[in-house]
Amino acid sequence: MTLPDPVALAIPLFGLSIGLELWLMRRGGRVAYEPRDAAASLTMGLGNFLLGLAMAGVVLGALTWLHRFALFEIGYPWWAFVAIFVADDFCYYWFHRLSHEWRIWWAAHVNHHSSQHYNFSTALRQTWTGTLALTWIPWLPLAVIGFPPDLIIFQMGVSLVYQFWIHTEAVDRLPPVLEAIFNTPSHHRVHHATNPRYLDANYGGILIVWDRLFGSFVPEDRAEPCRYGIVKNLGTFNPLKIAFHEWLALAVDVRAAPSLRGRLAILFGPPGWREDGSGQTSRTIRDAWARRQGRPAA
Secondary structure, eight states, rough: OOOOHHHHHHHHHHHHHHHHHHHHHHHOOOOOHHHHHHHHHHHHHHHHHHHHHHHHHHHHHHHHHHHHHHOOOOSOOOOHHHHHHHHHHHHHHHHHHHHHHHHHHHHHHHHHHHOOOOOOOTTTTOOOOOOTTTTGGGHHHHHHOOOHHHHHHHHHHHHHHHHTTTSSSSSSOOOOOHHHHHHHHHHHHHHBBSSSGGSSSOSSSBBBHHHHTOOOOOOOOOSSSBBOOOSOOOOOOHHHHHHHHHHHHHHHHHHHSSSSSHHHHHOOOOOTTTTOHHHHHHHHHHHHHHTTTTOOOO
16 A cells, blocks of 8 residues: 655645735734744654655664564554554654653654754654664554554654644634644644643644653643743744754763763753752652742642
8 A cells, every 4th residue: 555745744834824824924913923933843744754855764674574473463544543643653652751851862852852943844843863873763663563564654744744834823722622632833832832730741643641640741821821942041033053953962961971871860860960969850840840839840
């Protein structure tokens, strides 16, 4: 069965959506663009697309090799598309969560969070190093279960296309039943926010149910507008610095670590962790905020 590339098909829609947001911005809507920031995001998106084409064989090859040992031959019946929808979203949740909890994967993912604006162009600010960092490992078990490799790749693309539209401030909240099940602009604004109460929350791809199930869901509070970016903003629109700054910082910190345990913890511990306890992680920032609010720490 030949399946299309959802991302390639959606590229014209991405362009039209950015144009619509710009039109809304001129009319005074809840949208903000900074030309240099948007240009950096579009450059990151183009680089991701081209590198994705070059590296696609790596992921497909790994999935194809593992599919030789599949427990079942699922094929392409209608229910396989339903099952891969749920299974892919579960894998995406754990990839995304670990990309915030393991610094080695955060180094590949941080560029997506580096914009201090939140609009459709931000959705295109994608990694250049995710494939090399092996962030696709959570999907490998799907091939062993028996899903065809091209069906897995197809659904990964569907998820990426879906997540484009949730990168906007132009859409407020959807009806409660949709907010309870799906990842929405409101939920994803929280994910991109640097407010202490919002840090490291709402990892879902298409569905928000995994966050509710695994305790990582935080609702958007209208009384506290989201502030976007990363805890220590870059102050640059240079795509090379956006793509590689955290890898360079990671290399410096690993080299400076006084022990093997410290080096491993820097690689697989949360961003900001230091062996001497001097660092700040998302958890310590949230806990400090909670104490100031008179709330129990996490």
